[in-house]
Amino acid sequence: MKKKKVVLSVRSLCKDYRRPNGNMFTVLEGINLDIYDGEFLALVGLSGSGKSTLLRCMAGLLTPDRGTVSYATPSPENMQLGAFVFQSFALFPWMTIRENIAVSMPKLSRNEQNERIDRIIQMVGxxxxxxxxxxxxxxxxxxxxxxxxxxxxxxxxxxxxxxFSALDPLTSESLRAELVRIWSQPDRKIRSSVLVTHRFEEALQLADRVLILSSNPGTIFRSIEINLPRPRMPNSKEYKEIEEQLEKAFGLLHLDKVTDEHDYETLVPDLTPVQKTNLSQEQSAVVTKSSEKHALNENKKAKEPNQTKQKRVKPLINTNLTLVEGLVSRLSTEDEETDLYDLCEEMGQSVDQVLPAVAAGETLGFITTPGIRVVLTEQGRLFATEHDTEVRSEMMRSAILKLPVVYSIYALVKNAGQEGLEADIAIEQIVMMLPFEDHDVQFQTLLKWCRYANLLIYDSDEEKLFIPD
Incomplete structure (x- = not known):
């Protein structure tokens, strides 16, 4: 078998950034990959997985903090190593189209420029x-x-x-088809292409191989080969099989990252007498059982002083809790366990739209996700079948208060009394508990969730948090 020629090689690439608060965080860690001659590679992944950062490191627009990016010797030797197409058009408004294109060929003579421009203008329509x-x-x-x-x-x-992300669907579809046509031409000079996209259909239409990146920090989760002739037929059996393989891999990655039930320990606050009164006997049993489990864990830790393993606190999922309630209600109508992708199809929503609600539902303890199945927990089923709105609200309030970040900040606000807690102190607490997350997003999500459950009030003028009367 003929060995593939490598045109670009990435080894042990790491990239760090400094947050505004001074903390360092790693965007990419230990990236190893090769790009082959004639290959069209697509990078997909979760938000914050460092897709664009990796692309810029490979293109030479960013310098890795550790690791290397190396190119093969081009043939001919005067060939340009790389060129970049940005999400925005990035054109000079005072220049004509011909002049904008000529900008990338400053070393060529006017005749050589015109010859190439005429050829490429014809090629791209x-x-x-x-x-x-x-x-x-x-x-x-x-x-x-x-x-x-x-x-x-x-x-x-x-x-x-x-x-193509800034374009309307029809225009982006047209341009993708144009790129497929250009890539299929035998006289093209470009040896390889690397595309960052968040749309599966783009990767499936264009790429020979898809790399899925995980996040926090960004690493390569899975590589999927697409050995289909171009242009590709979305209705073909082979296309559907690869599409399903890609979606399931991406879904497993997302669920592993944001809904791993072993990822952190849940703090269970004591309920007030009013909360206990409003809960039914069954609901009280669920809360009591959870509290007893927490107490047993604490006793176990007290007996094991040498145990130093620290659990990672889960971030809040930036989604609307109304969607979570709707999802839980929808799942309560199912007689059997539901596949994530069947659920999305039934709801007429994409996986990207449904996953945040699934992740938030699991964070709250209403849903569990073994593999790619979505299953209601006992607590979730009680919540879904409760018709008393006050009791239902208290159940949601209790579920939110069990989250470590919410619980810790709620306690700080409560201790601050009528003076209220300064927002900066709450954000410092978030940074301490979630050093690798965007603290502004986490703070805004906390406010959104706590407003929904009437747990906290935020005065934007004073920039302080208060407990509602």
Missing amino acids: LKGFEDAFPRELSGGMRQRVSLARAMVSDPMIMFMDEP
Whole structure:
């Protein structure tokens, strides 16, 4: 079997950033990959997995903090190593289309530039628009100019960072088809391409291989080969099988990252007499059982002073709790366990839309996710079947208060009394408990969830948190 030629090699790549509060966090850690001659590679992953950061490191726009990125010797030797297509069009508004494309070829003579520009303009469908200005073109046409500018220098590798995300669905579909046509031409000069995308259909239409990245920090979770001829038929059996394989891998990754039931210990606050009175006998039993389990865990830890393993506190999932309530109610109508993808299909929603609600439901203890199944817990079923709105609200309040981040900040606000707790102190607590998360997003999510359950009030003028009367 003929060995594939490697055009770019990444070894042990790590990239760190410093947050505004001064804390360092690792975006990418231990990335190892090879890009082969003639390969179209797609990078997909969770939000914050470092897809764009990895792309920029490979393209030379960012310098890794550790590890290496190395290119093969180009042939011919004067070939440009790489070119970049950004999400935004990034065109010079005072230049014509021809002038915008020529920017990437400063070392060539005017005749050589014109020859290449004429060829590439024909290739990307811009014939007749050479002397137009960007403001005179539609979004799709402007992105064609961006593609032309990257391709005209005949780079060894073309890097694309979500190039179609700013376009409407029809235009992006048209441009993807155009890129497939260009990539299939035998006289193309570009040896390889790397695409960052959050859309599975883009990866399936364009790529020969898909790398799925995990997050916190970004690592390679799985690699999936797509050995299908272009153009690809979405209705074909082979296409559907790879699509299902990709979706399930991505779903497992997401659920593993945000809903691992062994990832942290839940603190169970004591309920007030009013809360206990409002709970039914069955619901009280659930809370009591949970509290007893927590007490047993504490006693066990007290008897094992040498145990130093520290559990990671789970972040809050930035989603609307109304969606979580709707999901829990929907699951209560199922007689059997539900597959995540069957559930999304029945609800007419994409996996990306449903997953945050699933993750939040598990964080609250209403849902469990063995594999890619979505199952109501005993507490979740009690919540879904409770018709008394006051009791239902108290159950939600209790579930939110059990979360370590919420519980700790609620206690700080309570101790602050009528003076209220400064928002900066709450954010410092979040940074301490969740050093690798975006503290602003976590704070806003905490406010959203606590408002929903009437746990906390935030005065934006004083920038303080209070307990409701």
